[in-house]
Amino acid sequence: MNLTLKVWRQKNASDKGGFREYKVKDISEHMSFLEMLDVLNEELLEKGEDPVHFDHDCREGICGMCSLHINGKPHGPLQTTTCQLHMRSFNDGETITIEPFRAKAFPVVKDLVVDRGAFDRIIQSGGYVTVNTGGVPDANEIPIPKVIADEAFDSATCIGCGACVAACKNASAMLFVSAKISQLALLPQGKVERKERAEKMVAQMDAEGFGACTNTGACSAECPKEIKLSNIARMNREYFTASVTTENV
């Protein structure tokens, strides 16, 4: 198929940036979206033009590195990651608009590459169980009902891609943050620090400049790992209980 691409080009963080239009020909429907961009980049290089920069690594839908806003949706038309989107989801002759994830807390670095360091800092603020290496009990001394383990697992599958933020009109990071808070609040290992964790992570989230949640649910609808909105409800509960019962933070 032949396609027209409207791609966001921006030299660096301080550049204003703007759209450029490119044509690509003979794209096979078996190609992944990123392989289609590889084709474009090879052509640009041959013409002596700077290739389009974008983030990617595993190309298997698990590292969370790819991050394109395609035709107005994070990761494009399907509920999957950009790297797992294939060209069979598009039609011959179509014009495709490609932008970086947009959010104040995710500044553009170059072209389609953004800085999601805020997510790391949120995890650093409390997204862990305080255990050192060694000296822990035998793994089977902490039995966990399968239903609980499964639910915690569902929350734990978040890949930290940031699509939830990009999908939200307020650029809220509630889905990402609540997924980690839920995972650890559900498991006995994480219960000990649950209050402090909720408070610290929410405080860091606010400090990073993410917006408030107005319950539109766009985050979950676009999340490639189908992280559920119920995580946000749980996080709110955790946060509320924490704020009335602890003196932390």
Next chain:
Amino acid sequence: MILDSKTPSGPLAEKWTNHKFNVKLVNPANKRKYEIIVVGTGLAGASAAASLAELGYNVKAFCFQDSPRRAHSIAAQGGINAAKNYQNDGDSVFRLFYDTVKGGDYRSREANVYRLAEVSVNIIDQCVAQGVPFAREYGGLLANRSFGGAQVSRTFYARGQTGQQLLLGAYSALSRQVANGKVKLFPRTEMLDVVIIDGKAQGIVTRNLITGTIESHSAHAVLLCTGGYGNVFFLSTNAMGSNVTAAWRAHKKGAYFANPCYTQIHPTCIPVSGDHQSKLTLMSESLRNDGRVWVPKTVEIAEKLRKKEIKPADIPDEDRDYYLENKYPSFGNLVPRDVASRNAKYVCDEGRGVNETGEAVFLDFRDAILRDGEDLVRSKYGNLFDMYHQITGENPYKTPMMIYPAVHYTMGGLWVDYNLMTTIPGLYALGEANFSDHGANRLGASALMQGLADGYFVIPYTVGNYLATQPYDKPSEDHPAFKQSEEEVKEKLERLLSIKGEKTVDYYHKKLGKIMWNYCGMARSADGLAKAKSMIKELKEEFWTNVRVLGTEEELNQSLEKANRVADFLELGELMIDDALNRNESCGGHFREEYQTPEGEALRDDENYAYVAAWEYKGENQDEQLHKEELVFENVKLTQRSYK
């Protein structure tokens, strides 16, 4: 230099305990006086950085991705082994040790493997304590499965996302130490050189991938946890950024590179669909527990399939060749990876491949679905089936999957002694970046185990043994050795930018990959290897005169990053070929066509090749020098592997 593995004496089962007792300790109050650089934040790097910081060392951790959580380890699917014997099915530390040595075709160091099996049990405890959500039974205890080549159920798993959950566990421990101020993180930063002063590794030179700034970092010890080099083949299951640069630059500074030709080709990957392909996707090996591998009995039927005149479901059982089950009745579809891969190649070479390119075999769940129902199959493999569906557009609940072998893992790597130290004092290699535990073939679910064993439980002891003898002062980053290294790094980048040739980096990378796959892949021969060697030499010359890298050094420049990595792959490719040529035997993943049993199985030569081949760099365009570490087997009997 004599290669001394520093393996402790004494009975196998007591070596590690004795060694831990004998190593020198750094007083807790003095640990903060030492700085340790950890390059890489995969399972090996993240676990090492976190554990060392917890002990009190100051750590700097580097990765080229935008976050430590995105290291390639995240993609591991199937599981992690541990000799817990929770299933009461006869597993033990010794059995895991034995299986690993045998699986590695008797080309690994006994003492290292035993230690790996020994600490495997602690890994699971550690991960559970961190909140890693492993699969569980209804009673709330941990679930296990049997995995690639094992006859006991010792694999712990987290759906098909074990690597992700383990890495997120290690990443959370790392994040905690960042918050504590004990680890300083450097994401989007690539290490481009090791700096050696007074014969010891004293730091690294890096490039900030956003600004292009070249920087020096000095330290008391440097740990390379930089993963494997499978991307030398261009197409592999590794992440796009996985590369050999850190290990290779260390090699050029004096670290020996061991067994570079030992590569693992994984049998269950989604077949190549066209020239545009940028990477190959692994379908977890766990699928072989329930899926049955087959091709049509005859070339005629296969041809009809390829022309799409018939569907797989139209082929009755009597016309199907379940070749693994037939050839290896006791292991069936669960034979080790090298055996499964080679047999897929054989049946496809015979013309019985099932897709348009003729390079694919079926992995069929029809019988599992009939036996267990679609729901149970979905609960076990749902996400893998979805992934397959998304990539190929075909529904594996309805029609068999198609698979073909692909490059997956590199057993070779930097030579390390029992303490994980390379031949450069103060420079360590952990995880896939070293060569140590898997011999000529790695068993499924053992890489995650090794990465975490190295990082959580080995290096915290062994690095202390070295640091205890080191002064607290470290060289300043203005030391001439750092300046010289910075200059060399810059010069190389400038050279790449100044060529302004005709062809892109990917053009050369793809060409290199084809050469490696055709001549140094699943089957190798002296003639083919010799041919490949001269092809690579030519390609390397052409690369350095005709590659086109645009842009500048002082910005985010992904073509420059790639070019720099491919330059190293070109050099590594040559060494892999030398190593494959030198090893006149077949073992594990290294299959030399000249050396096979009458049944077509790998034929080892224990008398002449039971050694680790460790290569020493001798300078640009010079042949490398081979050093041998003889392998001594005191606890297992060397047998011809048999999975019949």
